[in-house]
Amino acid sequence: MATLPVDEYKIIQEFGPHKSVMSGIRLSTSVEPEKLVKTHCCFCGQQCGIQLKVRDNEVIGFEPWEEFPFNRGMLCPKGVKRYLQGSHPDRLLTAIRRDPNASGGFSPMPYTDAINRVASEIDRIQKKYGNGAVAVLSGASLTTEKTYLMGKFARVCLKTPHIDYNGRLCMVSAGAANKKAFGIDRTTNPWSDMVGTEVIWVAGSNVAECSPITTNYIWQAREMGAKVIVQDPRITPIARTCDLFLPVKPGRDAALFAGVLQLMIENDWLDDDFIREHTAGFEQVAEYCKQWTPQHTAEVTGVPERSLRQAAEWWGQAKSSFLFHARGIEHHSNGVQNALGTINLVLASGRLGKPKSGYGTITGQANGQGGREHGQKCDQLPGLRDISNPEHRRYIASVWNVDEKEIPGPGVDAYELFRKIDRGEIKALLSLCFNPKVSLPDNAFITRALEKLEFYTAIDFFLNDTARHADIVLPGSLQEEDEGVVAQVEGRVIKINKAVDCPGEARQDWVIIQDIARALGRTHGMTFNSPGEIFEELRVASKGGIADYSGITYKKIEQQFGVFWPCPSHDYKTGQPVPDHPGTPRLFEPGSYNPIAKGAGPFYFADGKARFNVADYRAPVDDISEEYPIFLTTGRVVSQFLSGTQTRRIGPLVDQYPEPRIEIHPRLAEKLGIKDNEWTTAETRRGTITLRAMVVTTIRPDTIFIPYHWGGKKSPNQLTVAAQDPISKIPQYKVCGCRVRVADGPPEYDGKLEPQQ
Amino acid sequence: MKPEHLQFFIDPNRCIGCQACVQACTECDTHRGVSMIHLEYIERSSSVQTVPIVCMHCEQPTCAEVCPADAIKRTADGVVQSARKPRCIACGNCVKACPFGVPEVYEDRQIMMKCDMCYDRSSVGKKPMCTTVCPSQALFFGTREQIAQLRPMSMPTNQFQFGNQTITTKVSIMIPRHGAISPLVNILDAMDERPTARSVSLPVIAGATDDPFAEVKV
Numbered sequence: 001m002a003t004l005p006v007d008e009y010k011i012i013q014e015f016g017p018h019k020s021v022m023s024g025i026r027l028s029t030s031v032e033p034e035k036l037v038k039t040h041c042c043f044c045g046q047q048c049g050i051q052l053k054v055r056d057n058e059v060i061g062f063e064p065w066e067e068f069p070f071n072r073g074m075l076c077p078k079g080v081k082r083y084l085q086g087s088h089p090d091r092l093l094t095a096i097r098r099d100p101n102a103s104g105g106f107s108p109m110p111y112t113d114a115i116n117r118v119a120s121e122i123d124r125i126q127k128k129y130g131n132g133a134v135a136v137l138s139g140a141s142l143t144t145e146k147t148y149l150m151g152k153f154a155r156v157c158l159k160t161p162h163i164d165y166n167g168r169l170c171m172v173s174a175g176a177a178n179k180k181a182f183g184i185d186r187t188t189n190p191w192s193d194m195v196g197t198e199v200i201w202v203a204g205s206n207v208a209e210c211s212p213i214t215t216n217y218i219w220q221a222r223e224m225g226a227k228v229i230v231q232d233p234r235i236t237p238i239a240r241t242c243d244l245f246l247p248v249k250p251g252r253d254a255a256l257f258a259g260v261l262q263l264m265i266e267n268d269w270l271d272d273d274f275i276r277e278h279t280a281g282f283e284q285v286a287e288y289c290k291q292w293t294p295q296h297t298a299e300v301t302g303v304p305e306r307s308l309r310q311a312a313e314w315w316g317q318a319k320s321s322f323l324f325h326a327r328g329i330e331h332h333s334n335g336v337q338n339a340l341g342t343i344n345l346v347l348a349s350g351r352l353g354k355p356k357s358g359y360g361t362i363t364g365q366a367n368g369q370g371g372r373e374h375g376q377k378c379d380q381l382p383g384l385r386d387i388s389n390p391e392h393r394r395y396i397a398s399v400w401n402v403d404e405k406e407i408p409g410p411g412v413d414a415y416e417l418f419r420k421i422d423r424g425e426i427k428a429l430l431s432l433c434f435n436p437k438v439s440l441p442d443n444a445f446i447t448r449a450l451e452k453l454e455f456y457t458a459i460d461f462f463l464n465d466t467a468r469h470a471d472i473v474l475p476g477s478l479q480e481e482d483e484g485v486v487a488q489v490e491g492r493v494i495k496i497n498k499a500v501d502c503p504g505e506a507r508q509d510w511v512i513i514q515d516i517a518r519a520l521g522r523t524h525g526m527t528f529n530s531p532g533e534i535f536e537e538l539r540v541a542s543k544g545g546i547a548d549y550s551g552i553t554y555k556k557i558e559q560q561f562g563v564f565w566p567c568p569s570h571d572y573k574t575g576q577p578v579p580d581h582p583g584t585p586r587l588f589e590p591g592s593y594n595p596i597a598k599g600a601g602p603f604y605f606a607d608g609k610a611r612f613n614v615a616d617y618r619a620p621v622d623d624i625s626e627e628y629p630i631f632l633t634t635g636r637v638v639s640q641f642l643s644g645t646q647t648r649r650i651g652p653l654v655d656q657y658p659e660p661r662i663e664i665h666p667r668l669a670e671k672l673g674i675k676d677n678e679w680t681t682a683e684t685r686r687g688t689i690t691l692r693a694m695v696v697t698t699i700r701p702d703t704i705f706i707p708y709h710w711g712g713k714k715s716p717n718q719l720t721v722a723a724q725d726p727i728s729k730i731p732q733y734k735v736c737g738c739r740v741r742v743a744d745g746p747p748e749y750d751g752k753l754e755p756q757q
Numbered sequence: 758m759k760p761e762h763l764q765f766f767i768d769p770n771r772c773i774g775c776q777a778c779v780q781a782c783t784e785c786d787t788h789r790g791v792s793m794i795h796l797e798y799i800e801r802s803s804s805v806q807t808v809p810i811v812c813m814h815c816e817q818p819t820c821a822e823v824c825p826a827d828a829i830k831r832t833a834d835g836v837v838q839s840a841r842k843p844r845c846i847a848c849g850n851c852v853k854a855c856p857f858g859v860p861e862v863y864e865d866r867q868i869m870m871k872c873d874m875c876y877d878r879s880s881v882g883k884k885p886m887c888t889t890v891c892p893s894q895a896l897f898f899g900t901r902e903q904i905a906q907l908r909p910m911s912m913p914t915n916q917f918q919f920g921n922q923t924i925t926t927k928v929s930i931m932i933p934r935h936g937a938i939s940p941l942v943n944i945l946d947a948m949d950e951r952p953t954a955r956s957v958s959l960p961v962i963a964g965a966t967d968d969p970f971a972e973v974k975v
Binding site: 235303 | 775777789806884891909910938941942
């Protein structure tokens with residue numbers, strides 16, 4: 001029964017989010033750490049190297065790790081203050097159970113009892129409704145070992161098709177586009193390749209706030225002569241001094257790419273040799289682009305013709321270039337087409353697979369790359385394999401030592417999974433590393449669906465907003481309490497190292513999952529003794545797949561400061577062991593050999609050619625209208641991360657940007673009579689939010705922006721639309737029609753909640 | 758002793774306002790929990806431009822010159838230190854006098870404290886904490902040769918004119934060379950079909966029209 005046990009204010013009072021502050025040993029200027037642990041930040045996909053200072057099983061601070069080549073000691077404020085999530089007053093030190101009689105709605109219970117209760121409920125519900133009535137939601141902030149285990153747990157132990165992950169809100173548009181165009185889903189070049197390139201195009205990425213370390217690479221490239229093009233509805237810090245700013249209307253990106261490609265075609269700024277020899281499908285794309293004249297493109301996108309021409313001229317005539325995109329173009333019901341639009345620009349230029357030329361998507365979460373490779377997606381098996389492909393199924397069945405027929409077929413995406421809950425098809429949910437009540441669009445629907453569950457268990461180290469609905473919450477582990485690998489933004493597989501033990505009765509997540517399997521009496525394949533053992537099996541499971549980790553070892557990662565996959569254990573051509581394979585920092589180099597093309601070409605299709613895809617512009621779902629005339633777009637701020645489960649509990653990060661505000665241009669504000677800092681109400685067809693206005697000239701006057709890291713009545717996902725891309729199923733977070741007015745008064749929570757709550 | 762060849766450079770043009778410098782400063786071992794530096798928005802309503810403010814370490818520090826208790830000392834290697842505990846009377850003269858707005862009096866401990874270029878780190882050959890973490894490298898610590906090689910678009914300067922006072926500092930600010938791109942302030946300039954000027958003048962001190970420093974070009 002997954003309704004809130006008591007009034008939400010009471011839950012918040014007891015379980016937070018409360019702010020941690022530097023205190024005790026962490027304020028001391030004389031205490032020396034016992035050890036420095038070389039590891040990586042727990043937050044974004046940059047995965048900066050960092051050293052954690054440890055004393056008495058507590059992380060007491062950090063020391064920069066200047067040898068790690070990606071960030072060389074650089075960190076953003078989240079990385080600097082990440083350690084304050086440890087020893088936190090809100091930390092769950094025991095399992096807790098729903099208890100309407102307890103003041104905060106939950107009572108502690110012994111760990112073993114909690115595991116037994118979870119197992120018996122799963123068993124009961126599966127016996128009554130079938131195996132598919134139990135679903136699993138997982139996440140891309142987990143180590144790859146855990147993501148692998150979660151996929152195996154769902155398919156082998158629970159025998160349910162229903163597992164999906166929060167990368168569904170993050171990397172899937174890019175992933176689907178990459179697979180359609182290249183046959184492989186990874187950024188093509190290491191970031192160091194950027195310095196020395198001629199043009200950098202940043203499409204829909206607030207680099208400075210969402211992937212701060214990338215800023216230095218871009219600035220350094222500019223020092224060496226690169227021109228920087230930024231496409232965004234807001235002048236973000238990276239856009240402030242860019243050479244060309246494309247102030248695109250939210251949701252019009254595919255039109256913009258088609259318009260620029262049309263100008264490149266008209267001016268013959270194409271690499272005809274590359275298109276002929278290494279690609280297929282250009283003619284259809286060229287035919288499609290004909291309608292996108294500069295005038296038409298300017299009308300649709302809101303970007304002036306002069307800027308479209310300038311972009312085409314620079315991009316078309318460059319000798320080397322990089323193009324990056326992120327959620328700004330991906331969080332759309334047209335997200336895959338938007339990403340394909342960028343890829344068409346790259347393929348038409350022929351600038352790929354070269355030292356100073358590349359393409360990539362900037363990952364959001366710590367394991368935004370690795371988390372989408374090894375089987376926690378609803379349609380995927382390890383090694384970027386396809387759960388519907390008989391050959392792939394047979395191979396994984398052999399690794400798992402199960403009958404191929406026992407592996408369920410594809411499940412559904414994370415949002416559809418909630419629709420299934422709403423329809424009564426899914427009765428029980430286990431979630432880990434996912435806070436859908438904050439992070440999914442139209443979250444009133446998510447709340448309604450959660451309330452229909454017969455049984456819900458969450459694994460987390462804090463009681464996140466969604467877990468407030470749980471029957472049982474199992475006390476999980478922080479990143480620094482476990483080890484394992486992740487793949488960061490460049491496709492470099494790196495190692496997270498353990499700094500401290502779990503406190504109290506908290507357990508490492510892979511231990512909890514296997515404890516549930518044991519209590520269910522279904523231990524087959526779920527008896528790993530360490531992340532290292534899971535990794536060894538993952539290496540075998542990924543062998544021969546596109547995301548081939550078979551040649552990666554923990555030792556090699558340490559020696560090389562990470563290993564770029566694919567890294568096979570055996571040479572693809574000769575079949576001979578290659579224990580020293582260094583990995584593949586750069587994809588698609590001329591003459592490169594991959595197991596799909598088998599020498600036919602550098603791309604991962606049988607003919608070795610990349611694919612142009614018609615990247616069709618479609619207007620957003622719930623676009624602006626007479627009734628809802630203003631675009632609403634959402635995103636991040638630098639001091640917060642995702643749904644804020646961690647960062648809304650770290651005092652100095654909360655103080656830096658305490659509460660969400662509505663960014664609005666003075667021209668629009670004046671028209672609506674809204675003053676800076678005034679309570680302002682934004683409404684869509686789904687919901688209403690009242691926040692303070694922030695009047696700035698840096699946003700389009702037809703658009704408002706709200707950052708999404710807060711829950712409850714401060715969550716802009718009360719307003720966003722649950723429209724999804726038909727291919728990737730990513731939600732359309734970046735645009736919907738809204739209306740804005742001066743608020744009738746302060747919101748109901750004003751004075752009752754602290755800023756971060 | 759801080760190695761003479763390693764110097765501190767600030768490039769506000771690179772700053773992204775992330776506050777990593779300020780947050781990292783509070784982690785420094787000699788003053789944990791308190792930042793000795795700060796970060797300013799020039800005028801957030803009109804621009805995302807931010808500027809990190811660290812001590813410039815003047816050759817003739819005004820803060821020391823105006824100190825009635827002779828509490829502010831400059832080390833032989835040119836680093837201006839926080840006020841000395843037995844001497845500082847927390848009068849705040851230094852706070853008022855510093856042309857860069859750096860020193861602060863901490864009322865709870867009745868002392869002026871300020872950025873000392875992480876003397877505990879820089880004196881043993883390490884980089885100051887803020888320059889190590891700065892993700893845009895708006896704060897940079899290295900040799901003049903390195904900065905010349907890495908930053909061809911700008912040049913360091915360490916001489917500043919405040920009225921009749923000329924100040925020479927240990928820390929340099931990177932000034933864009935001729936032809937550098939001017940920053941984008943109002944999005945309307947990028948939306949119009951006809952190109953318009955990107956730069957505007959912002960009033961720094963509201964109403965202070967007779968102040969020669971009230972307008973800066975950004």
